[in-house]
Amino acid sequence: KISMSINTVQNYLKYLSNAFFIDKVQRYDIQGKRIFEINDKYYFRDLGLKHSKIPYKPNDINKIIENLVYNHLIYNGYKVFVGKIDDKEIDFFATKNNETIYIQAAYLLPDEKTIEREFENLLQIKDNYKKIVVSADSYAIGNYKGIEHINIHKFLTDYQL
Numbered sequence: 001k002i003s004m005s006i007n008t009v010q011n012y013l014k015y016l017s018n019a020f021f022i023d024k025v026q027r028y029d030i031q032g033k034r035i036f037e038i039n040d041k042y043y044f045r046d047l048g049l050k051h052s053k054i055p056y057k058p059n060d061i062n063k064i065i066e067n068l069v070y071n072h073l074i075y076n077g078y079k080v081f082v083g084k085i086d087d088k089e090i091d092f093f094a095t096k097n098n099e100t101i102y103i104q105a106a107y108l109l110p111d112e113k114t115i116e117r118e119f120e121n122l123l124q125i126k127d128n129y130k131k132i133v134v135s136a137d138s139y140a141i142g143n144y145k146g147i148e149h150i151n152i153h154k155f156l157t158d159y160q161l
Helices: 006-018 047-053 058-075 112-123 152-157
Strands: 022-025 027-029 041-044 079-085 088-096 099-105 130-135 147-151
Touching: 006 022, 006 041, 022 058, 022 079, 041 047, 041 058, 047 058, 058 079, 058 088, 058 099, 058 130, 058 152, 088 112, 099 112, 112 130, 112 147, 130 152, 147 152
Parallel strands: 027 079, 099 130, 130 147
Antiparallel strands: 022 041, 079 088, 088 099
């Protein structure tokens, strides 16, 4: 709730990116197979440094899970984009060595509405690349209509990307 010019915000984002505090992630149109020039997303490179400046809030857990998945993909050598299909967002469209994966990240999938939201976005993609939903649910094993559902701990420690 502060007034600041768009140029000032863009400069701050550029400074933070140049200092390797955050990464700018471009949006990718999955259907049109092109990169958008606007609406980039930003992820923290080090969540510990982030929390040293911005205190942890329980309501941020979904963002933290998403950031963890992003960092893990980067660590494993993937080029990462935020996917877009129609008016829906796919958390991650990642490529490495002619391999593509799509990933949705969520803290918990407590009800049918949330399950449908996370999986249905991926079901709209009509190619045969790997599709994964990562969550902290203890039952997150197996699949839903052919899409893998993986627990965040397993994804970060011993899942083969």
